[in-house]
Amino acid sequence: MKKRFNFGRLGALALALTLVTSCLTGGTLAKYTTSVDGTGTAMVAKWAFKAGSTDGGTSISTFKLTDTTVGTGVAAEKIAPGTKGEIPIYVDLTDTEVATEIKVDISVTDDTNNLPNNLKFTLNDQEINAGTLEKGTDTNLITVSLSAKDAAKYKENLSINWEWPFNTTGGDTSDKNNGEDAETSNIKVTVTGTQLDKDPESSPTP
Numbered sequence: 001m002k003k004r005f006n007f008g009r010l011g012a013l014a015l016a017l018t019l020v021t022s023c024l025t026g027g028t029l030a031k032y033t034t035s036v037d038g039t040g041t042a043m044v045a046k047w048a049f050k051a052g053s054t055d056g057g058t059s060i061s062t063f064k065l066t067d068t069t070v071g072t073g074v075a076a077e078k079i080a081p082g083t084k085g086e087i088p089i090y091v092d093l094t095d096t097e098v099a100t101e102i103k104v105d106i107s108v109t110d111d112t113n114n115l116p117n118n119l120k121f122t123l124n125d126q127e128i129n130a131g132t133l134e135k136g137t138d139t140n141l142i143t144v145s146l147s148a149k150d151a152a153k154y155k156e157n158l159s160i161n162w163e164w165p166f167n168t169t170g171g172d173t174s175d176k177n178n179g180e181d182a183e184t185s186n187i188k189v190t191v192t193g194t195q196l197d198k199d200p201e202s203s204p205t206p
Contacts, residue, residue, distance in 0.1 A: 045097035045098050045148075046095055046096060046097045046098075047096060047097075047098065047195070048092075048093060048094060048095045048096045049091075049092075049093055049096065049100070049193035050091070050092040050093075051089065051090065051091045051092070051191040051193070052089075052090055053088045053089065053090070054088070054090060055090045055092075055157075056090070056092060057090060060089065060189060060191065063087055063088075064077065065079050065083075065085060065087075065162055065187075066078065066079060066083075066085070079116075079119075079164055080164065080179065081118070081164050081165065081166045081167075081175050082164065082165075082166035083163075083164055084161070084162060084163035084164065085161075085162055086159045086160060086161045086162065087159060087160040087162065087189060088157075088159045089104065089157070089158045089159050089160060089189065089191060090155075090156070090157055090158070090159075091154070091155070091156055091158050091191060091193075092154075092155045093146070093151045093152070093154040093155070093193070094152070094153065094154070094155055095152060096148075096151040096152055096154070097148055097151075097152060098148050098151065098195045098196070099145075099146060099147050099148045099151060099195065099196035099197075099198060099199045099200065100145075100146050100148075100151040100154075100193055100194065100195060100196060101143065101144070101145050101146070101193070101194045101195075101196050102142075102143070102144040102146070102154075102158075102191070102192070102193050103140060103142070103143050103144075103190075103191070103192045103194075104123060104140070104141045104142045104158055104160070104189070104190070104191050105138035105139060105140050105141065105189070105190045105191075105192070106121055106128060106133070106138070106139055106141055106160065106187065106188070106189050106190075107133060107134075107135075107136060107137055107138045107139060107187075107188050107190070108133045108134070108135055108136075108185055108186065108187060108188070109135065109136065109186045109187075109188050110135060110185050110186055114181070114183030114184060114185035115130035115131070115133065115185045115187075116130060116131075116164055116174075116175065116178040117129070117130065117131035117174045117175075117178060118130075118131070118164060118165060118174060118175060118178075119131075119162065119163070119164045120162065120163050120164075120165070121141065121160050121161070121162050122141075122160070122161045122162075122163075123141040123142045123158060123159075123160050123161070124142060126140075126141050126142055128141060138190060141160060142158065145196065145200040146200070147199040147200060148199060149199075158191070160189065
């Protein structure tokens with residue numbers, strides 16, 4: 001007599017094998033996972049630019065050339081050949097933490113240039129003759145480029161010296177004409193500090 005094949009037992013066995021296989025296969029999908037967190041800060045570099053008519057000042061006061069005139073024999077509040085003085089300018093970048101460029105420019109704002117032709121403005125080695133100034137056009141007297149390291153300790157007197165020389169070779173006629181016209185001219189001085197995108201190769205000291 002043949003034994004009857006038990007399909008129920010075969011089914012149970014197949015189910016058991018499936019479960020075992022699933023467990024083994026599932027094990028191969030596991031992976032090592034490590035997560036490490038960190039925190040950071042963003043510190044903004046300091047910008048500390050000051051320019052003014054006084055040491056530590058933050059603005060350039062309205063000035064007259066006669067405010068600091070050295071010379072005698074000339075009426076009060078007037079300039080003439082033989083007078084000279086300065087326009088006080090102080091620049092302070094102390095604690096600035098970026099490379100910086102400083103520019104000092106001078107211009108006239110009149111419809112015509114009424115400044116004496118032989119009047120001269122100087123800052124360090126740069127000399128500008130007033131007769132070359134044009135209305136509304138800045139003329140540069142000095143440009144200083146500083147590394148971040150040098151800017152942090154930069155504090156300088158950048159005052160502009162002016163002079164109308166008494167004896168100018170061949171200038172008597174020009175001086176006489178300026179005296180006869182006796183015009184008034186408005187002068188503008190601009191001091192600009194600008195961040196540079198990188199340290200300059202050298203940082204000249206004025």
